[in-house]
Amino acid sequence: AKGGIQTLKKEGGAAVDSLSLHPSKRRLLVQLRSGALIGLDTRTYHFSTRYVGHSTGEYHVRAGYSPDGRLVFSGDAKGGLHVWVEETGAVLLEGRAIGLLGPLLQVAWSPVEHLVACAAFGPGNALITLAHDSRRENSSG
Numbered sequence: 001a002k003g004g005i006q007t008l009k010k011e012g013g014a015a016v017d018s019l020s021l022h023p024s025k026r027r028l029l030v031q032l033r034s035g036a037l038i039g040l041d042t043r044t045y046h047f048s049t050r051y052v053g054h055s056t057g058e059y060h061v062r063a064g065y066s067p068d069g070r071l072v073f074s075g076d077a078k079g080g081l082h083v084w085v086e087e088t089g090a091v092l093l094e095g096r097a098i099g100l101l102g103p104l105l106q107v108a109w110s111p112v113e114h115l116v117a118c119a120a121f122g123p124g125n126a127l128i129t130l131a132h133d134s135r136r137e138n139s140s141g
Helices: 134-138
Strands: 016-021 027-032 037-041 046-051 071-075 080-085 091-097 104-109 115-120 128-131
Touching (some): 071 104
Antiparallel strands (some): 071 080
16 A cells, blocks of 8 residues: 555454554554554555464553564563564463563563563562573583
8 A cells, every 4th residue: 555544453443552663664563452462564554473372451561572673572461471483473482470470561672782671560560670691601500
């Protein structure tokens, strides 16, 4: 389609909780209230990839892309972390518990460091950061 406004309907008209633009600006990640997480090709307006395995319940969970666009990440209603391969939807991490006492609502990936920040809903939930430690890879123990 050339220019203009496009109206897309998916998942029986479920409300959209969040949108995230791929770093290439050629895909849009759509998180629906129904829990569906789908990738939209912005050139063809075709829903190209579905990411399955997480549950959002009644919470506004926000999914996003890694800075290089190769991964999709999201939290879930139980506080778990999910990671998928962006292109195929293959599951890399499914509901990994990271010590939260409530729903994991948003995950933010640093564009310059190997660092992910996770924010949850509810009292007693601190901001959790997960960092890659290259020293652990290089140790022989």
